Amino acid sequence: MTETETKIFSPEKLDELSSKNTWAIDVDDCIYDIAYGLHSYIKQNIVRTYNSIAQHDPDRQAIVQTLSNILKTQNITIADPQKISILELGSAFPPIVRTLNEVKNSNFFEYLDQFYGDKYDKIEPDTNLVHAFSIAHKKGININIYTNGPSSPEEGISSHLQKILHQRGFKDHMIEHLRKKTYDLLMQIRDGYGKPSPMSMQNFFKFSGAKPEETLMADDSLQNLKTASDFGVAPIWTWTSDQKPIDTDIEIAKNINAPRVRKTGAALLEIALAH
Structure with a gap:
């Protein structure tokens, strides 16, 4: 400078x-x-990944129930815990990570490479x-x-x-x-x-x-x-x-x-x- x-x-x-x-x-x-709308791209992939898990995973009922309980204790309201929106992601993301860890023993950040996909080179x-x-x-x-x-x-x-x-x-x-x-x-x-x-x-x-x-x-x-x-x-x-x-x-x-x-x-x- x-x-x-x-x-x-x-x-x-x-x-x-x-x-x-x-x-x-x-x-x-x-x-x-x-440029390239990277932030929006990542958010879309996070929402898409979670919603797929919440709707199709064998433990989806436990996932939705656990997430609902965590959201309630934190006074966070989302319309449908099985289908979150990008606008809801900001407040729902930490509870989602905690939910998947508790129910699936899953580190949500393992999906991060998928969130970025081919955008790393951008x-x-x-x-x-x-x-x-x-x-x-x-x-x-x-x-x-x-x-x-x-x-x-x-x-x-x-x-x-x-x-x-x-x-x-x-x-x-x-x-x-x-x-x-x-x-x-x-x-x-x-x-x-x-x-x-x-x-x-x-x-x-x-x-x-x-x-x-x-x-x-x-x-x-x-x-x-x-x-x-x-x-x-x-x-x-x-x-x-x-x-x-x-x-x-x-x-x-x-x-x-x-x-x-x-x-x-x-x-x-x-x-x-x-x-």
Whole structure:
């Protein structure tokens, strides 16, 4: 980033964010600013996959009943637990993951490669994101990734996360480094507390060795950022949609002092250079 480029953060906010020694980055959010309607494509595949299971699996009655019970305890209403819509997916997704784990002992994220299908090759390189991670790593920043999909623990094996990083332009050595620094917060749903629960955040701090007051978190979910902010984490709202956020979300972001950024890679690069 050159001096002639528009700065994303105010000087005061940049001072705050660049002082943090730990990053917690939701890497999936970094791809939704790309064309091809990837986000919508993934949601459609998730809905299609779940509805097929709920309607045709031998244990479909138990699946629907378990999901209904979980939704009820969380005060979530959907029209038909056997046929969810894309609009309902936002609130229903964590209960769905928990349901399939309880009834089928099934990790829903095993389907993630199917959700992306042939769209992985549509993910474009992001030199800003790659440079941001490289500079931060060289400066000793503790970079941690969390994702809603699997990251293979075995060196050289590419799962969801590794495919995304490769398509974004990361070199093999950085992909291998980040493999050890990847944490799937949402997987804790099987224990009844996926993100953004406080217990989920506490476990992340144990995993990363991070101190909340020394950490920044970039995520598109204000619920996650609100929980992180309550711990003392500096939040960054990665709003990558062309549409204007709803007023209630804007108010939440204002209350937790979370700047809204359009390009995650460019924002992180500005922070890394100022560190």
